[in-house]
Amino acid sequence: MTGVNRRRGYDASGRRDQARARRRQIVLSATELFERNGFGVTVADIADAADVSPETIYKSFGGKAGLIKVAFDQALAGDDQEVEVADRPETRAVETEPDPRRKLELYVAAAVPRMVRAGRLMLAIRDGARTDPALRELWTTALQQRLFGMTKLAEHLADSGSLRAGVTVEHARDTLWTLIAPELYELLVVMRGWTIPDYRDWMVRAMIAELV
Template identity: 40%
Template sequence: MPVSFSLMMEKTRPRRRYDAPGRRAQKEQTRARIVDAAARVFLERGYVQATIPLIAAEAGVAVETVYRSTSGKAGLLEAAVQAALAGGAERAEVPVEHRPGIARVIEERDPRRQLEAYAATQPGVWSRVAPLLRVLDAAATADESLAALREAQAVQRLDGLRRLARLLDERGALRPDLSVERAADILWAVCAQANYDSLVTSRGWTHAEYRTWLAVTLAHSLLAHPG
């Protein structure tokens, strides 16, 4: 039986390769755009008034695309907070220890310079994430899932500070009267959002002034030999 010309062409035509990495990258870019748009809408409207259709319109995507990208509005707020902490939605998936600022803290061997490196991360972090945390605080009083998210953020922060305190302790840098847990508590209090808001937002300190104050205060509070 003769084979048709069209069938012959179908058999000889090269098959298009399924570009899985390209599709994955496109999906990640779309999600990053949605998370960035959600952050803007949350800051402008607050949590309650920030609807999924508004976020979709801000991101320039269909409503269904937003629902496929995240686990609802609470998930969007969580993603926005994580993106702000990381310095961008595209960096939020990078392990914390591999992010440039934290990597510098871990790699620095001198304890005083290590605290200076950590202090240098704080103005940027709070300037990005504090407005979103205020949105979260306002909404968490009436939403159990958001209250749990707020608690999870606090636990995440304290875990990170414990790791820094433990690193200082392992290198013999902590004051002899300080346990790792107490050192983490001091880091928690000195580097708190409330201090950033008081000194920078309310009193008008520059980021450089705030960073210097943090480094000096932490060194004198934590180190056996503050230098």
């Protein structure tokens, strides 16, 4: 009886691993297609690229809107672990750094890779939100979350004495919220062909000049 239980446990574990691998492949395939073709890509296109049936995508993600949300969340985080960005080591490093300029350098050093991973997906969500109600809600939530995050960062800069005299929390929040917008990434990197190091260094200089 014990041997049977071990075998069942092994089989269940193997099936879970296969399911995770299949889910990961679907997300990777969808990410590539969304980045290349926008939200106009079809579920059938994604299923074909991931070598699964369209029914699998609907069952696993609820459809295209649910899939792009998962792809976006994982691109922001850089993995599929359920750890909030605020709880990750790079965020803690910003909070504990005493030098104001270095704080912003550390923040940008973490924010730019997130934009590289998720920027084109953000733009696909933004464009799709014009016609898809589910994406409209997702885009609105993403904007609110970005504003909330920048509010927290601006408050931290104020509380730590990092803001230049006369710079309010509200001004700092709005400046940060604008500088990390996917629209600026689109203009400078996607459309004008800036390199990522140039984009990163410009963002650091802009934040420092405006805030500290």
